[in-house]
Amino acid sequence: MPRKKKPFKRKGTFYVYIVQCADETYYTGFSPHVRKRVKLHNSGKGAKYTRDRRPVKLIWYKKYKNFKCAFLAEKRIKQLTRSQKERLMRSV
Numbered sequence: 001m002p003r004k005k006k007p008f009k010r011k012g013t014f015y016v017y018i019v020q021c022a023d024e025t026y027y028t029g030f031s032p033h034v035r036k037r038v039k040l041h042n043s044g045k046g047a048k049y050t051r052d053r054r055p056v057k058l059i060w061y062k063k064y065k066n067f068k069c070a071f072l073a074e075k076r077i078k079q080l081t082r083s084q085k086e087r088l089m090r091s092v
Contacts, residue, residue: 012032014030015032
């Protein structure tokens, strides 16, 4: 019998993060457990983009108090250019 996935909870703390891939590109995502998510990326079970670009290294993250804010921040950051993302990471 197939294992049921846990339902995704939209309450609590979420993190928006940027990892640097082995080919030096950036990937942006969000998760309630950023360190676990990075491990998932490095195991090849994370985002499709990072599977062939392992290992990835966590280089930036920001904590948000709810799902919607984190989701919108991730969406906004994904639209930034590489230099804009680097400026964002330096501004912390």
